[in-house]
Amino acid sequence: MSSLMMQRNEHKSLRNRALRLRQGVPNVVSLVVMSVGSVPLLLMYVWMVVVSFGDGGLVPRHFTFQNWSFLWSGLSGVGRANLNIWRLLANSLAIAVGEAVLQVGGALFAGYVISRGRFPGRKVLLQSTLLTHAFPAITGLIAAFYILNAVGLINTLAGVILLKGFGGMPMATWIIKGFFDDVPRELEWASKIDSGSRLKTFFHVFLPLVWPGVMAISLFAFLSGWGEYVMISVFIFDDRVNTISVIVRNLYSDEAARGFGVVMAVSTFYMIPCLILYFFAQKSLLKMKI
Amino acid sequence: MLAPFMFNQYVIFIATAALVILISFTGMDSAFRWNFRGLLNFRKALNDPALGMVAVNTVVFTVCTMLIKMAWGFVIALTTTLYMRSQRAGVFFRMIWLLPRISPTVVEAMLWTWVFSSSEYGVLNSVMHLLYGWEPVPWLTQYPLLLNILLAGIMGSSFTMVVLSSAIQSINKSYFYVAKVDGASEMAIIKDLVIPFLKWPLTFLVIWQGLSMLTSYETILLLTDGGPMYRSETWALHAFHKAFSTLDFGYGSAISVLLLPVIAVVVVFSYRMFGFNKLMGGGK
Numbered sequence: 001m002s003s004l005m006m007q008r009n010e011h012k013s014l015r016n017r018a019l020r021l022r023q024g025v026p027n028v029v030s031l032v033v034m035s036v037g038s039v040p041l042l043l044m045y046v047w048m049v050v051v052s053f054g055d056g057g058l059v060p061r062h063f064t065f066q067n068w069s070f071l072w073s074g075l076s077g078v079g080r081a082n083l084n085i086w087r088l089l090a091n092s093l094a095i096a097v098g099e100a101v102l103q104v105g106g107a108l109f110a111g112y113v114i115s116r117g118r119f120p121g122r123k124v125l126l127q128s129t130l131l132t133h134a135f136p137a138i139t140g141l142i143a144a145f146y147i148l149n150a151v152g153l154i155n156t157l158a159g160v161i162l163l164k165g166f167g168g169m170p171m172a173t174w175i176i177k178g179f180f181d182d183v184p185r186e187l188e189w190a191s192k193i194d195s196g197s198r199l200k201t202f203f204h205v206f207l208p209l210v211w212p213g214v215m216a217i218s219l220f221a222f223l224s225g226w227g228e229y230v231m232i233s234v235f236i237f238d239d240r241v242n243t244i245s246v247i248v249r250n251l252y253s254d255e256a257a258r259g260f261g262v263v264m265a266v267s268t269f270y271m272i273p274c275l276i277l278y279f280f281a282q283k284s285l286l287k288m289k290i
Numbered sequence: 291m292l293a294p295f296m297f298n299q300y301v302i303f304i305a306t307a308a309l310v311i312l313i314s315f316t317g318m319d320s321a322f323r324w325n326f327r328g329l330l331n332f333r334k335a336l337n338d339p340a341l342g343m344v345a346v347n348t349v350v351f352t353v354c355t356m357l358i359k360m361a362w363g364f365v366i367a368l369t370t371t372l373y374m375r376s377q378r379a380g381v382f383f384r385m386i387w388l389l390p391r392i393s394p395t396v397v398e399a400m401l402w403t404w405v406f407s408s409s410e411y412g413v414l415n416s417v418m419h420l421l422y423g424w425e426p427v428p429w430l431t432q433y434p435l436l437l438n439i440l441l442a443g444i445m446g447s448s449f450t451m452v453v454l455s456s457a458i459q460s461i462n463k464s465y466f467y468v469a470k471v472d473g474a475s476e477m478a479i480i481k482d483l484v485i486p487f488l489k490w491p492l493t494f495l496v497i498w499q500g501l502s503m504l505t506s507y508e509t510i511l512l513l514t515d516g517g518p519m520y521r522s523e524t525w526a527l528h529a530f531h532k533a534f535s536t537l538d539f540g541y542g543s544a545i546s547v548l549l550l551p552v553i554a555v556v557v558v559f560s561y562r563m564f565g566f567n568k569l570m571g572g573g574k
Contacts, residue, residue, distance in 0.1 A: 026476055030369035034383045037362070041444075042386050044401045045393075047413075058416045102294075110295030125292075127566050128299045134557045135307070136505035138526040139546040142533050143309040149322060166298045173295055174570055227394030230508055234534050245396045249512060252400045259411045260404050267397050274392040285388055286452055 052265035056258075067265035075247065075266070083239065083247065085269070092226055092243040092270075094157050095164065099225035102165030104218050107172035108210075112202060114173070115180035116188070126177075129170040140167070141234065148235060157241055160231050168224060172217040179213030180206065216284040219277060226273060244270045314543035322539075331544035340520045340528065341545075348525040351439055351510075352503040358443025359499055360492070363450020368484065371458045372466075384455060390445040391452075399512035402441045406430050434514040434522035442509050450495055457491040458484065494571060497560050505549055525549060 047058075052067050054060025075083040113119075114126055144163055145154070153159030183206055191201045207214075229245040236242060248270060251263040278285070314332075317325050335341060366387055370380035390398060405413040408428035418424040430437060461484070469479050485492075507527035510516060516523030516531060523531070526546065533542025560569055 024375075026373040027375045030373040031379065033365065034369050034374075034379075037365075038383050038386045041389065044405070045389055048397075048401065057411070058413060106294035106298070109291035113292050125296065125299060128303070130557065130561065130566060130570060132299060132303050133570070134501060134553055135303070136526065136546065136549050136553060138505060138507060138529050139310050139543075139549065140306050141530070142313065142539055142543050142546060143306040145533075146309055146313065146322065146539070147305070166294075166302055169295060169298050223392060227396070229394070229396050229512065245394055248394075248396045248400055252403050260407075263400060264404075267400055271393060271397060274394070278388065278392045282385070282388070285391065286384075286456070 048264050048271075049268050051260060052268045054261065056261055067261040068269075070262065070266065071269070075251075075262075083242075085244075085266075087240070088242060088244045088247055091157060091241055092245070095160055095228060095232075095243060096222045096225035096273075098157070098161035099164040099168070100218050100221040102161065103168050103172050103221040104214060106165070106169050107176050107217060108214060110169075110173045111176035111180050111210075112206060115177045126174075129174045132170040133174075137230075141230070144231075145234065155236055155238055155241065157236075159235055160228070161225075163231060163235075164225050164228060165221075168221055172221065175217055176210060176213045179210040183209050212284070215281065219281050219284050223274065223277065310543050311547055313539055314547045316540045318539040318543075320537045320539075327540075331541050332548075334541060335544060335548065340523065343520050344523050344525055344528045347435060347521070347523060348504065350435065351442070351522075351524050352500065354439045355443045355446065355503050356496065356499055358439065359447045359450050360495060362444065363447040363495075364454055366447065366451040367454035367458055368480070371455050372484070384451065387448050387451050389448075391448040395508050396512060398441065398445050399509060402437065402513055403430070406437055430514055431518050434518065438510050438513055438522050441513055442503070442506065445509075446499075449499070453491050453495055454488060457488050461487050490568065493564070494568070497556065497569070501553060501556060504552065 050060065051058070053063055053065070055062045055064050055066065070085050075085055114122060148154045148159045148163070153162065187205050187209075188201060191205045227245060228243070229249060232243050233246050233249070236246075244266065248263060248267055251266060252260070312324075315326055315328060316323075317327050317330070366383065370383045374380040374383075404411075406429035407413075407415065408426060408430060410416065410419070410426050412426070412429070414429060415424070415426040418427070465483055466479065469483055474482070505526045507524060507530050510522055510524060510527050511530065514522045516527050520528075526549065529542045529546035529549075531542075532538050532545060
């Protein structure tokens with residue numbers, strides 16, 4: 001009798017275990033699939049850094065700063081004058097910061113007015129963002145070349161900054177408008193009653209509440225300017241106003257025969273601001289749906 | 291306060307669109323002279339021997355890249371938000387897949403070039419030599435379109451992941467408990483619960499990623515530059531090459547303008563179907 005009970009219990013616990021195991025299957029499968037899929041990607045980035053400190057070859061034998069010598073003695077390459085990396089850095093930074101300031105400034109005020117103002121043509125203005133968003137970059141690029149040439153901004157950083165800053169403005173405006181829409185009307189009224197001017201209301205009531213949105217659009221404007229390659233390669237012919245992206249591009253065609261050490265070092269250097277933002281602004285990164 | 295934005299929407303944008311359409315009717319080159327020649331550029335496009343292959347490449351590239359982006363992005367979102375018991379692990383894997391989103395395109399293309407480089411320093415060639423003693427293979431010239439699809443598809447799946455993860459996370463958890471109690475299989479849960487909830491985000495992604503793949507050229511320009519012999523050249527890249535390599539702005543504009551009707555149809559159709567707010571991703 002008791003042995004029968006025990007048998008039954010055993011059977012039950014076995015079944016429970018099997019059930020739990022089966023429920024655990026998706027978890028295990030997910031972990032395996034994601035590990036197999038993600039490790040190569042992660043390794044690519046890690047190995048970029050490893051190779052940059054190596055002495056050539058896929059598995060470095062010695063640790064060396066040789067590939068990083070461009071930091072103090074400049075970059076010399078095939079058919080190119082010695083380039084000062086700090087000047088390239090300053091140019092990249094100018095484009096990224098310039099784009100962010102222009103874009104966020106324009107978008108912030110426009111988003112506020114479109115969200116809170118009532119004026120004729122508001123709807124048309126808002127919906128025009130759809131057209132500008134869908135317009136292909138390549139089609140705009142040719143006209144942009146003509147316009148820059150006509151106004152004398154070809155081969156200047158300012159030209160690229162203006163194009164990038166305005167180019168991303170529609171989407172940034174649309175996003176920040178969504179944040180303004182969420183600010184409760186009561187707060188706005190309260191501030192008005194407390195005799196705040198419109199501008200004061202904007203800075204004291206709205207700005208703190210839409211700050212996460214401001215962070216998000218600034219981050220993306222910065223990254224987009226920092227990573228820009230096509231416009232710079234097309235609109236800028238002067239080495240003195242070049243950026244790191246163009247140099248990385250030139251380097252990796254030269255470097256294939258020499259073992260990729262220098263291009264890995266320059267790329268790692270180029271990725272540092274991105275990585276800083278990556279580690280400190282993940283929430284904003286996960287928020288951006290553009 | 292509205293000035294810069296209005297200037298962009300009503301002056302820059304309209305000027306850009308008008309200019310490029312006008313230029314497509316001219317034989318403009320680097321001297322920027324307006325010598326109108328009617329439909330000559332468009333007739334030239336009909337006779338362009340490369341354009342047939344370019345069109346096929348564009349369709350193949352768009353469809354395959356989209357499939358990879360959607361499928362892999364969906365797998366990442368599903369596994370890391372729904373199936374992994376440990377939330378930490380889920381966040382960790384999503385973090386890894388955010389890396390391509392913050393890297394400059396040049397760095398992504400550089401990494402891809404390094405992996406598939408034809409030289410002995412290429413990762414794949416080094417590994418194959420080590421394991422099987424293979425001689426270096428020029429991967430990039432042998433499989434140019436395939437490697438471009440992999441680059442754009444895999445590195446581009448972060449966007450799908452971001453959108454779908456947050457969509458899955460916003461599904462009410464009790465639906466899953468009810469489904470489990472009712473004994474639904476995992477497949478049934480995905481098919482009848484998750485997918486219906488993701489219907490809109492998936493449609494949204496297909497529309498925008500489809501449009502952006504159709505007109506994309508930057509990653510291809512950086513990886514194989516359309517070569518060898520146009521084997522990885524897409525429509526937008528062809529326009530880019532014509533305009534900025536041969537400096538035939540008229541012809542380049544004409545090719546790029548031919549993309550506009552396709553985009554207009556997609557945009558107008560989806561606008562009618564879904565409305566402006568949904569189509570723009572509902573703001574935030």
